[in-house]
Amino acid sequence: MNLKIGIDNYKPGWEIILKQIGVSFSQFSLSNNISPEEYSVIIITEPHTFEENKIIEKFLNAGGAVLYSDNAVVNNVFYKFKKVQFLCSKQNTSFSQIGLVDIYSTIKIPNSKDIITIDSGLSISSIEHGVNLILPFNINEFILNSNSRRKKFFAYRKELPSEIVSEVSKGKLRKIVELSLEYLHHKRDLPFVHLWHQPYIDKNLFIFRLDTDFCSKKDADEMYEICKKNDISATWFLDTESEDKLNNYATLGNQEMAIHCDKHYLYDNFDDNYNNILKADEKLKQWGISATGFAAPFGDWNCSLDNALQKMELTYSSEFALDYDDLPFYPYCNNHFSKVMQIPIHPISLGRLRRSHFNENEMLQYYIDLIKRMVKIGEPVIIYHHPHHKHFDIFDKIFQYVNSNNFSNMNMREFSKWWEERYKLKPEFQYFDDKLSIKYDSKNVFIKISTKKGYIISLKGDIQMDKIKFNQHPELVHKNDLKRIRKFHWRDILYDHESRRSKKAFK
Ligand SMILES: [Zn+2]
Structure with missing residues (x-):
């Protein structure tokens, strides 16, 4: 049957x-x-x-x-x-x-x-x-x-x-x-x-995302060293307004570079969103970075953004105002499915924990608890950070935990490609x-x-x-x-x- x-x-x-x-x-x-x-x-x-x-x-x-x-x-x-x-x-x-x-x-x-x-x-x-x-x-x-x-x-x-x-x-x-x-x-x-929801039979998937708004070269370099040391390929969503640092991102090996914004703002109309993303993309291309992914400022999402992303022919985006703690999907607006895959993440960044007065131990514990829960339900762990918020030690410890607990790491582009293959079946x-x-x-x-x-x-x-x-x-x-x-x-x-x-x- x-x-x-x-x-x-x-x-x-x-x-x-x-x-x-x-x-x-x-x-x-x-x-x-x-x-x-x-x-x-x-x-x-x-x-x-x-x-x-x-x-x-x-x-x-x-x-x-x-x-x-x-x-x-x-x-x-x-x-x-x-x-x-x-x-x-x-x-x-x-x-x-x-x-x-x-x-x-x-x-x-x-x-x-x-x-x-x-x-x-x-x-x-x-x-x-x-x-x-x-x-x-x-x-x-x-x-x-x-x-x-x-x-x-x-x-x-x-x-x-x-x-x-x-x-x-x-x-x-x-x-x-x-x-x-x-x-x-x-x-x-x-x-x-x-x-199955994950690309492995006996391992859990770990994905790490970075948003570079306000990030100095020193913070970016320190974050990169922690990633490199632990063999983590992260996805960096670049804020291109401070152009002087873009050359640095172009040199980071085994990391995915993607678009955050030029102006750190999500507009409510197609033209402004499109022009903002186009400007960021043009600046990145000057440094040989061709991005396929996007994450909107503040995690905001609307249909005009989705239209702009489609026109830019980006393949995935990630906005927790649309969805979080969930599996990827193609959003539906104006009576059709988008061509841009949405990849939901866990939306609480370390900055939000800090704002709620978590100390360093509590911050680490928050992420370890989250990771354990995701393993139990068999779903990918996707967390994010702003290098400008520092606390690199905590991520060093999270990466060490992940590497000693049967995880495998992908960046968001790799995951989006795998999910696209799964989606077509x-x-x-x-x-x-x-x-x-x-x-x-x-x-x-x-x-x-x-x-x-x-x-x-x-x-x-x-x-x-x-x-x-x-x-x-x-x-x-x-x-x-x-x-x-x-x-x-x-x-x-x-x-x-x-x-x-x-x-x-x-x-
Ligand atoms: Zn941002």
């Missing part, structure tokens, strides 16, 4: 998530019966006619699995709508590891006597009829939302760091969909198979007689197979499932005191004021 996800309507937000997860998927039609052999799970995002609902019910009765979300209406179920800022998963559910998800929108909670709660914190439920889950989110809308706001991030101390980032926790929503699909496959006693997974047959056209991309017993990261090919020695699923629990990170603090206003003031200064 096919291990394939069917979706009733190709919506861009869903396409982004399903490509990130790396499942095999296609749109199906409800004009004919659908067989559970053809699709392992179907996703319903729209209300359907009486006849179409009968077909969905038949699919469920025949042993199929359904994920209801967005505007789906389950037969005989009433919904109540509720405005929420965030949700927080409960302990000991299939979704415990999610923790806190920022929503800042309306969710849709099913209300009927047949509803079974799966995670009351996240309002995820199921209906007493076949294998199914009901998500309360409008995934498509939430993923396409490009609002940003100041948010605090968790740390094991009282005063928390904050940054202006994407309003919606898009990475968490993607993970909820991934866990939902895994849950539904396991309920059907099927393996859940998807392309249309994998096919067949499962028959406990044998898994996996087809796609790449030797550089791996797969994750998850069953109730455990998981493995593997190469493509034919796999006899009873011969596999599975790794145990990691025990992932979230902290109990997560909600405190969304409690208002007077410093939030102060930091917002500071950020407005510093943006004005650049304009």
Whole structure:
């Protein structure tokens, strides 16, 4: 049978998530019966006619699995709508590891006597009829939302760091969909198979980014020495306004040079953004630097920036106001997908930790905790720094930690190229007689197979499932005191004021 996800309507937000997860998927039609052999799970995002609902019910009765979300209406179920800022998963559910998800929108909670709660914190439920889950989110809308706001991030101390980032926790929503699909496959006693998120089978990816605004030659050289000593190829986003230092960057070996800006400002129109990037690019070309990547000042993002990046034929960019702590994707604006890949990073820089009065030990600990968490969930670690904030010792220690803990390093250009290859794949997974047959056209991309017993990261090919020695699923629990990170603090206003003031200064 096919291990394939069917979706009733190709919506861009869903396409982004399903490509990130790396499942095999296609749109199906409800004009004919659908067989559970053809699709392992179907996703319903729209209300359907009486006849179409009968077909969905038949699919469920025949042993199929359904994920209801967005505007789906389950037969005989009433919904109540509720405005929420965030949700927080409960302990000991299939979704415990999610923790806190920022929503800042309306969710849709099913209300009927047949509803079974799966995670009351996240309002995820199921209906007493076949294998199914009901998500309360409008995934498509939430993923396409490009609002940003100041948010605090968790740390094991009282005063928390904050940054202006994407309003919606898009990475968490993607993970909820991934866990939902895994849950539904396991309920059907099927393996859940998807392309792996990282370029290695048994290693974690580490990426380091630098923004060079206000950076002196001395700071740049010291940062470079630390990178060189630890064999880290970083991506340097260059501020080209201070031209006298560009010759220096051109000489740094085994490092990627990319564009930050000429004027340190993100404009709200195409022309100003384009001219600013063009000017930076022309200056870099004089020193033989041809950049393929970009990171906007302040991590800001808008559609006019995206258009400018497309016209510049840059291949990737990285802005945490659009998304953070997530996997790469192609943004969607003005009714089409961008050609410029977005690479989300962890948005809290050492400068933000310093502003929240972290001492050096606490700064190092913050990043070590983050790295450990990313290893547990099997996702790349991408952090950034401004060399002008110094604290080179801390990065020396982080690099040493990474090098002695089974990490491999790529710069952002290398990662974007690998992700592009992964993105183009249309994998096919067949499962028959406990044998898994996996087809796609790449030797550089791996797969994750998850069953109730455990998981493995593997190469493509034919796999006899009873011969596999599975790794145990990691025990992932979230902290109990997560909600405190969304409690208002007077410093939030102060930091917002500071950020407005510093943006004005650049304009
Ligand atoms: Zn900057």
